Amino acid sequence: MSRVRVHNFSVSLDGFSTGEGQSMDAPFGHAGGRLHDWFFHTKTFRTMHGEEGGDTGVDEAVAGTWGTGVGAEIMGRNKFGPQRGPWADHEWTGWWGPNPPFHTPVFVLTHHPRPSVEMEGGTTFHFLDATPEEALRQAREAAGGLDVRIGGGPSTVRQFLAADLIDHLHVAVVPIILGRGERLWDGLEGLEERFHIESVTTPSGVTHMTFTRP
């Protein structure tokens, strides 16, 4: 059975995975880049954005597993872009330019479906108004036996965790107090009972935690 995985998902000490006030210029709102500084330094992130170099230490070792064996991604609409309500701008095709780093089908959850958009490099965005279970069924079909990644944002990851659909969750706990934004852990009391948990702090200061099915 293909697994359902979350990778490189940063959360602040006070439990926020994105800040307040998302906009075109601020995908993570007032958090800016603070939740992902550790990730920007990795070779994986650089490569995703067509750049050379990047660190190859433990942060990279953990970050680099994100794409292996993944055949489709599911993301929430707020990961795709800052628009809310009916789509006003159909030209918007995500933050990632003409060749997004996914290279698989990507299912964007939205109450406002629109036609699929085929990008360069193998990424196709499909827009879906569906429950987590139904979205996963379609993503699994598209993944052709490979794993499905839940890409975020926090409310999407939270919904899939609440529905007990996640097999592997990697969070990076970042030592900042964001104060406001969207919380990852709300409504998930006792989540730890369903997983085997490992933690490691790296010299970048973040603590990588993996939640896997026992």
Next chain:
Amino acid sequence: MSRVRVHNFSVSLDGFSTGEGQSMDAPFGHAGGRLHDWFFHTKTFRTMHGEEGGDTGVDEAVAGTWGTGVGAEIMGRNKFGPQRGPWADHEWTGWWGPNPPFHTPVFVLTHHPRPSVEMEGGTTFHFLDATPEEALRQAREAAGGLDVRIGGGPSTVRQFLAADLIDHLHVAVVPIILGRGERLWDGLEGLEERFHIESVTTPSGVTHMTFTRP
């Protein structure tokens, strides 16, 4: 200048330092012992409670610094006991029996002052209706040049952090999702900017973080 320190202060992944529903039988409410399992195993905890043995690894090394050089403690009323409002039971002298593990003056913050209580072993409980600044002034005087420990609970630690009165904060991030209770980090956005932060995960699964003045 004597320092103001917080030690062995556990917080769940979702930011709670105590659960919901404190009572005589449940000092940490529905959290039970889950926030402090790592601490119960240490030699420091065992010794505090007159027991033999206990682990002497890294958890102990961190936990064991709690008493060194401390001349007084300040605690919130909810750390002292589960009573709320005017004191109904003056016989109650804390959870710790006749010989509490503090062995110094302890200032209990309460809107309902009552006479001081002298315990065995050097602990005296004083009851104080005061601001953090005024409580600290009195505790410093009583500490005779030694450091002052802020003992908790979460709202007391939070108030002293908000007033920028803490020089050393040790939290142990425990990989559980409590879901409800009292949050440590609320109202402390940007706290990390005032401190040098170090983190280390130990085999018990908790991540010790120290916040010290740069």
